[in-house]
Amino acid sequence: MNKTIDVKLKKALTKNRYEHTMNVVKIAESLALRYHADVDKASLAALLHDCAKNFSCEELLAYAKANDMKIDPVTRLEPQLLHGPVGAVVAEKTYGVTDKKVLNAIHYHTTGREHMSKLEKIIYLADFIEPSRTYPGVDKLRSIAFEDLDKATIMALTNTIRYVSSINSLIHKQTVTARNDLIIKELKKNK
Numbered sequence: 164m165n166k167t168i169d170v171k172l173k174k175a176l177t178k179n180r181y182e183h184t185m186n187v188v189k190i191a192e193s194l195a196l197r198y199h200a201d202v203d204k205a206s207l208a209a210l211l212h213d214c215a216k217n218f219s220c221e222e223l224l225a226y227a228k229a230n231d232m233k234i235d236p237v238t239r240l241e242p243q244l245l246h247g248p249v250g251a252v253v254a255e256k257t258y259g260v261t262d263k264k265v266l267n268a269i270h271y272h273t274t275g276r277e278h279m280s281k282l283e284k285i286i287y288l289a290d291f292i293e294p295s296r297t298y299p300g301v302d303k304l305r306s307i308a309f310e311d312l313d314k315a316t317i318m319a320l321t322n323t324i325r326y327v328s329s330i331n332s333l334i335h336k337q338t339v340t341a342r343n344d345l346i347i348k349e350l351k352k353n354k
């Protein structure tokens with residue numbers, strides 16, 4: 164793990180958020196090993212995935228504006244969704260990350276997107292199944308995550324859509340697009 168980043172990050176996050184991050188790092192590394200992805204990139208993306216999580220909604224919106232980032236209508240109403248996209252810019256500007264694949268995994272870890280890369284799926288899932296997570300079906304998802312990356316990502320996206328609907332909140336269109344895209348790929352695989 165990158166020691167300089169780790170020291171800086173520890174100061175930027177709450178104790179709980181830092182512990183969550185360490186859990187995500189461990190799971191992301193295991194998933195990367197399992198699916199023959201780059202373990203160092205998975206570790207770095209996991210380490211920084213929530214680096215903007217402690218920004219307030221006002222701070223997220225201000226940071227996005229200052230960096231000319233596009234804000235869609237759903238994100239405008241749910242600014243917490245920005246902690247991924249803003250986190251990617253913070254990872255680059257404050258933590259010196261230059262790898263585009265790592266930055267994308269941070270950017271899309273909350274919403275997902277169409278054509279998710281292996282690394283993006285790994286970070287999305289690791290965030291979802293780390294040991295402190297408790298929600299119905301998490302154990303099943305934990306085991307499927309190590310059996311079939313795409314199936315597990317679909318399950319996680321479905322879970323998110325179901326949960327967000329249950330609390331009458333807005334669903335980000337990229338989450339729907341990510342799920343449809345993976346389901347279409349599964350259907351093609353089984354033809």
Ligand SMILES: [Fe+2]
Nearest residue numbers: 212213216273
């Ligand atoms: Fe997050």
Ligand SMILES: [Fe+2]
Nearest residue numbers: 183212213290
């Ligand atoms: Fe997270």
